[in-house]
Amino acid sequence: MDLLEDAPGSNAHEFTVSELSGAVKRSLEDQFGRVRVRGEVGRVSRPSSGHLYFDLKDDRAVLAAVTWKGQAARLAQRPEEGMEVIATGRMTTFPGQSKYQLIVDQIEPAGAGALMAMLDRRRKALAAEGLFDEARKRPLPFLPRVIGVVTSPSGAVIRDILHRLRDRFPTRVVIWPVAVQGEGCAPQVSAAIRGFNALPAGGAIPRPDLIIVARGGGSLEDLWGFNEESVVRAAADSAIPLISAVGHETDTTLIDFASDRRAPTPTAAAEIAVPVRADLAARLAEAGARMTRASALRIDGPRQRLRDLGRGLGRPAALTEGARQRLDLWGARLEPALRGLVRLSRQRLASRPMPAATLRQFTAAKRMGLGRVETRFDLARARRLERPRDRLKQLQERLDSSIRRAGATARRALAQQDQRLADLTRRMEAALLRGQRQRRDTLDRLDRMRQTLGYTETLKRGFAVVHGPDGLVTSAERAGVTPQFQIEFADGRIEARPATAPDKPRRRGPPPEQQSLL
Structure with missing residues (x-):
């Protein structure tokens, strides 16, 4: 049917x-x-x-x-x-x-707009609590060892951040996957921020030194999860410095006000997080060169100063030669002067009348048969007049002692300067040796790189290079029309010819004349 x-x-x-x-x-x-x-x-x-x-x-x-x-x-x-x-x-x-x-x-x-009005009211209420104050914001670490990223693991944002970090300064990154829009965005983002802060230092999962909250651009509805109060409070309470990279440069969310630093794009957040390694290496090299120059100047300056002082000081014996010569000159003049002074004093004493008491003593001494009293009296006075010679000898001894002390002080100062110069010389030689070792290591690395990138290492692995009269032969067609070429191996070159010689072009004669049909 x-x-x-x-x-x-x-x-x-x-x-x-x-x-x-x-x-x-x-x-x-x-x-x-x-x-x-x-x-x-x-x-x-x-x-x-x-x-x-x-x-x-x-x-x-x-x-x-x-x-x-x-x-x-x-x-x-x-x-x-x-x-x-x-x-x-x-x-x-x-x-x-x-x-x-x-x-x-x-x-x-x-x-x-209702949404914008509600967003403005929420912003003012949170600002009144002090969550957006500049005093709450923490400085970012100069070179974080671990960076925590709160974003979607499947979007282009995380790839842009990782690519920029790899170009500037490779750093360990820990990703906390979250939904970046929809109803689950706000609770997941706030939980990720608080989760990073709850990680213990030295645990199985490294605690980040910096947090980046990132998302690509979108409409106000798409970005609304980052305007929720729970996300803003989690960002404000974070003990780890936080960078907000939500949306594009013209997009603004409330997490931007609570974060320690706002980045216009996720790529810019990676640039803010780490410096450029090449710039750091250049700055380090420049600082090393400046330190080397400063050390050389620090050594050369005292050395030149010591040389100048040495030339100005002269020999220690030369400091006393003039004084010794003047002493000898005045010593030779002093003895005749003293003798003249004694003679003049004798004359003055002889011409001066003797006091009555002294005269009575002298008369009594003569009566007692002491005829040589006057002579002994004159000798005693002469011995008293000869005492300046002893004083001169004492002055001579003090001068010699001063000269010896000055020479010893000068020798100690010279010994100290010599020791300091020797220490500085040893330090400079050690610094130069370290610099030479570093440059030698760099040269060795460059040479190994040259050998690795050069084609000679490729030849050792079984490859060969074909040289023609006009340059390298890179195709079988060209090798077929090349009459003779050289094949370079790792241990030398050999001459070679193609298996079949190229056919010689046939010479074409003039076309035959057309005969008449009549």
Whole structure:
């Protein structure tokens, strides 16, 4: 029995897809030929075609809107994300995607937008608590050993960060995967920040020295998870310095105010996190060169000063030669002067009348037979007059002692300077030897690199280079037309010819003359 024959017939008209889409389009355009819609501007797109695509939304629905290129140039107010506007236009459908949209030809501002107003109120409330104060922000570490990244592991953001870190200064990175939009974004991001801070130092998972919270650009709705209060408080309470890299340069979220540093893009966050290794090496080399020059100057300066002082000091014996000569001169003059002084004193004493008591003593002594009293009296006076010679001898001894002490002091000073110069010389020689070893190691590394990159090492692995009269032969076709060439191996070159000599071109004669047909 045939089932098609027993099936009841249907009188309903069968529409094609295009017919049904056209009918819906006509019905919608007839019912809503000209409308005014109030809503908040969502995502705005300006492609290179010049058309303007954006969303109108409220708390329950989203309406797609489009302004064609000619109308977009005449708009008095360009729509921006977060603005509350009144859009005037006509409703139509887009059959290619089975969606309806508003063709806008006029836009009037109607307010700042509900979402932006709520975001502004939340920002002011958190700022009043002091979460955005500059005093709370911590300085970033100069060279972090471990960097924690809070982002989606499958997006392009983490690849950009890792690529930039690898180019500037390779550093260990720990990734905490989170959702970067949607309902799970805020709790996962706040849990990741607090989780990094809860890691113990020296544990199985290294505790990061710096945290980067990163996400690519998007609309206000896409970035809304980073405006949640839980995320802002987690960033403000983080004991580890935190860099916020959410969105593009024009995007602003509340985590940017609570973080210790805001980066305009995720790539810029990697540039802020670590310095350039080549720049550090150059600065280190420059500092080493400056230290070497300073050490040389520190040694050469005292050495030259010591030489100058040595030339100015002269020989210790030369300091006393003039004094010795003057002493000998005055010593030779002193003895005749003393003798003259004694003689003059004798004359004065002889011409001076003797006191009565002394005269009585002298008379009594003569009576007693002491005839040599006067002579002994004169000798006693002469011995008293000779005492300056003893004084001169004492002065001579003191002068010799001073000269000896001055010579010993000068010798000790010279010995100390010699010892200091010897110490500085040993230190300079050790620094020069270290510099030579470092340069020798660098030269050895470059030579090994040259040998590794050179083709001679490739020849040792069984390869060969073919040299022709006009240069290298790199193809079989060229080798076939080359009459003779050289093959270079690792241990030398050999002459070679192709297996079959190239055919000589045939010489073509002039074409035969055409004979007459008559």
